[in-house]
Amino acid sequence: xxxxILFLQGNEACVEGALYAGLDFFAGYxxxxxxxxxxxxxxxxxxxxxxxxxxxDEISSVCAIIGASLAGHKVMTATSGPGFSLMQEALGYAxxxxxxxxIVNVQRxxxxxxxxxxxxxxxxxxxxxxxxxxxxxxxxxxxxxxDVFLMTVEAFNLAETYRTPVILLFDEVVAHxxxxxxxxxxxxxxxxHRLRTSVxxxxxxxxxxxxxxxxxxxxDFGGVHxxxxxxxxxxxxxxxSSNPGVVQxxxxxxxxxxxxxxxxxxxxxxxxxxxxxxxxxxYGSSARSALHVVQNRRPRGERLGxxxxxxxxxxxxxxxxxxxxxxxxxxxxxxxMGQALQSVKLAVDEPGKVFLANRIDGSFITPTDIRNVLRxxxxxxx
Amino acid sequence: MPVKDYIRERFFPHLWCPGCGHGIVLNALIRAIxxxxxxxxxxxxxxxxxxxxxISGYVDFHTxxxxxxxALAFATGLKLGLPSLNVIVPMGDGDALAIGGNHFIHAAxxxxxxxxxxxxxxxxxxTGGQYSxxxxxxxxxxxxxxxxxxxxxxxxxxxxxxxxTFVARTTTFHVHQxxxxxxxxxxxEGFSVVEVLSQCPTYFxxxxxxxxxxxxxxxxxxxxxxxxxxxKKENPALIxxxxxxxxxxxxxxxxxxxxxxxAMGRSESTPIS
Ligand SMILES: Cc1ncc(C[n+]2csc(CCOP(=O)(O)OP(=O)(O)O)c2C)c(N)n1
Ligand code: SF4
Ligand SMILES: [Mg+2]
Numbered sequence: 099x100x101x102x103i104l105f106l107q108g109n110e111a112c113v114e115g116a117l118y119a120g121l122d123f124f125a126g127y128x129x130x131x132x133x134x135x136x137x138x139x140x141x142x143x144x145x146x147x148x149x150x151x152x153x154x155d156e157i158s159s160v161c162a163i164i165g166a167s168l169a170g171h172k173v174m175t176a177t178s179g180p181g182f183s184l185m186q187e188a189l190g191y192a193x194x195x196x197x198x199x200x201i202v203n204v205q206r207x208x209x210x211x212x213x214x215x216x217x218x219x220x221x222x223x224x225x226x227x228x229x230x231x232x233x234x235x236x237x238x239x240x241x242x243x244x245d246v247f248l249m250t251v252e253a254f255n256l257a258e259t260y261r262t263p264v265i266l267l268f269d270e271v272v273a274h275x276x277x278x279x280x281x282x283x284x285x286x287x288x289x290x291h292r293l294r295t296s297v298x299x300x301x302x303x304x305x306x307x308x309x310x311x312x313x314x315x316x317x318d319f320g321g322v323h324x325x326x327x328x329x330x331x332x333x334x335x336x337x338x339s340s341n342p343g344v345v346q347x348x349x350x351x352x353x354x355x356x357x358x359x360x361x362x363x364x365x366x367x368x369x370x371x372x373x374x375x376x377x378x379x380x381y382g383s384s385a386r387s388a389l390h391v392v393q394n395r396r397p398r399g400e401r402l403g404x405x406x407x408x409x410x411x412x413x414x415x416x417x418x419x420x421x422x423x424x425x426x427x428x429x430x431x432x433x434x435m436g437q438a439l440q441s442v443k444l445a446v447d448e449p450g451k452v453f454l455a456n457r458i459d460g461s462f463i464t465p466t467d468i469r470n471v472l473r474x475x476x477x478x479x480x
Numbered sequence: 481m482p483v484k485d486y487i488r489e490r491f492f493p494h495l496w497c498p499g500c501g502h503g504i505v506l507n508a509l510i511r512a513i514x515x516x517x518x519x520x521x522x523x524x525x526x527x528x529x530x531x532x533x534x535i536s537g538y539v540d541f542h543t544x545x546x547x548x549x550x551a552l553a554f555a556t557g558l559k560l561g562l563p564s565l566n567v568i569v570p571m572g573d574g575d576a577l578a579i580g581g582n583h584f585i586h587a588a589x590x591x592x593x594x595x596x597x598x599x600x601x602x603x604x605x606x607t608g609g610q611y612s613x614x615x616x617x618x619x620x621x622x623x624x625x626x627x628x629x630x631x632x633x634x635x636x637x638x639x640x641x642x643x644x645t646f647v648a649r650t651t652t653f654h655v656h657q658x659x660x661x662x663x664x665x666x667x668x669e670g671f672s673v674v675e676v677l678s679q680c681p682t683y684f685x686x687x688x689x690x691x692x693x694x695x696x697x698x699x700x701x702x703x704x705x706x707x708x709x710x711x712k713k714e715n716p717a718l719i720x721x722x723x724x725x726x727x728x729x730x731x732x733x734x735x736x737x738x739x740x741x742x743a744m745g746r747s748e749s750t751p752i753s
Contacts (some may be wrong), residue, residue, distance in 0.1 A: 165557030
């Protein structure tokens with residue numbers, strides 16, 4: 099069979115990935131630069147018997163997908179900075195109640211209404227710390243449409259595996275740029291389906307008792323097991339509890355199930371890193387310019403390499419430390435004031451050799467921008 | 481089925497104060513469900529945060545205790561995701577109409593089938609007695625120490641204006657009427673609103689010198705009257721009780737099923753118009 103090849107926007111690649119992963123419920127509220135996702139969903143979902151609803155705001159959108167997930171659906175919402183800010187309380191609820199869902203944030207310039215139609219990567223730390231309280235989170239990103247597709251499928255897989263919300267942190271350039279997507283054939287990319295309990299009717303089902311492998315089998319609302327779901331600290335039945343042992347146990351479980359699996363959740367790409375003297379670290383659309391610099395300079399004998407991050411959270415500290423060990427310089431390339439930079443500095447043995455090439459004016463960071471910073475670091479003058 | 485079979489005994493004792501009206505609502509709701517003969521597996525209760533919202537923990541249904549003000553938004557996703565569920569959404573007055581006011585009017589406008597119960601004690605009970613959008617002008621609260629200058633909503637008028645297709649009001653004193661109204665509301669195919677005046681002796685009662693819980697319930701008896709009664713004509717200050725609106729309108733989930741049929745009938749090449 100011939101492969102299906104499409105020429106489309108990143109937002110549409112995300113839609114394709116979500117549908118491939120089995121998405122059948124979407125709720126959202128329009129906001130640039132994510133709106134095309136909602137528009138496409140309203141057209142595509144009813145065709146496969148799925149459901150789309152435009153809610154009254156982003157708060158209700160994320161609440162609605164959490165509700166639908168409990169009914170057994172694979173669910174997603176999509177937004178941008180202002181809407182993502184509104185979603186934070188319910189995001190914490192999904193973390194606490196361990197309800198799988200996917201939240202897309204197509205980043206634009208912030209804070210506030212900021213730059214609605216311009217690119218930014220300023221929400222990296224918000225994705226990590228936006229909701230209150232100690233918690234762990236998974237956030238993925240991508241620099242091209244093939245990877246937007248794959249990371250979207252990954253997001254659904256990880257959401258089901260770890261019973262957690264997963265954030266897809268795209269940016270305006272990737273979202274609105276058009277390029278080729280080769281749609282994988284059915285079964286080419288493996289999918290994780292919802293793990294449902296095998297406990298029979300009438301037997302006590304514990305919605306919050308992890309199996310030996312750490313996974314928690316679910317039971318759909320409307321099924322034979324009736325249980326309680328609450329954002330309060332709760333015991334294995336879902337009953338509220340303020341027992342210190344229960345509280346501590348649950349919080350540790352929520353952190354450990356993700357942090358202890360960092361190596362499994364980690365997605366990244368390595369380019370020319372083996373002998374690299376200068377290691378570039380980038381992600382999202384910025385990584386396209388960074389890769390261009392590496393590919394352009396290598397033939398001239400400059401030993402540059404690139405680590406492209408696709409999992410931003412949990413941050414791949416070990417991988418970063420490893421690839422930076424022998425580097426003279428590390429250059430983090432991103433479109434913000436240095437958000438991934440902070441984590442990279444934490445990761446490496448010598449933080450003093452880590453520099454930032456960034457742009458914060460709504461313009462896309464170009465290879466020239468990166469080269470200019472490289473020249474300064476390398477003492478070649480401006 | 482006896483009432484006890486609908487509750488989760490493991491969850492008791494409940495956290496409500498002695499004399500709180502919310503327990504009466506719980507009792508009436510269970511009796512209404514029992515009379516309708518619904519199976520526990522087909523009922524989902526979705527609530528927010530507040531003393532009233534704790535009701536969901538005590539019943540043996542599929543229960544979702546969510547975040548303050550957003551119960552109807554969660555319920556909308558759950559219902560659209562599984563339209564065969566009977567969805568019941570008990571809310572406090574602050575939960576439903578302050579922080580959750582926007583979700584309330586939009587759920588009513590969509591006419592999505594679910595039963596919204598507003599347990600109106602005219603106060604924020606859970607946080608200790610601050611005024612709510614239903615406290616009303618001239619009342620006292622911990623955040624209105626010199627008396628409240630906020631005007632209140634009329635829940636019935638608001639619900640009707642927002643498009644709810646079943647709207648009723650009663651009180652914790654009128655338990656038989658409450659059971660009857662709840663039955664009708666649950667059976668109604670559309671968005672139904674039941675406002676229940678429910679006493680909070682601990683805060684609203686104490687702050688406003690309303691006496692004991694029994695005094696507050698007697699007050700409900702004296703200050704309310706059936707819709708269109710002679711007493712109402714003579715004394716317009718009386719609050720009317722009963723079913724104000726009950727009408728048929730296309731229900732949201734059923735309408736969406738038609739969208740699916742339309743979308744599936746179309747060929748893939750049809751452009752989006
Ligand atoms: C976002 C958010 N804001 C504030 C609160 C604090 N809070 C909890 S319950 C409540 C009000 C409860 O009043 P009401 O909804 O009338 O219910 P009642 O307790 O009176 O039954 C408030 C303000 C919260 N939990 N979440
Ligand atoms: S504070 Fe008021 S509303 Fe809350 S339980 Fe006590 S009496 Fe009921
Ligand atoms: Mg109240």
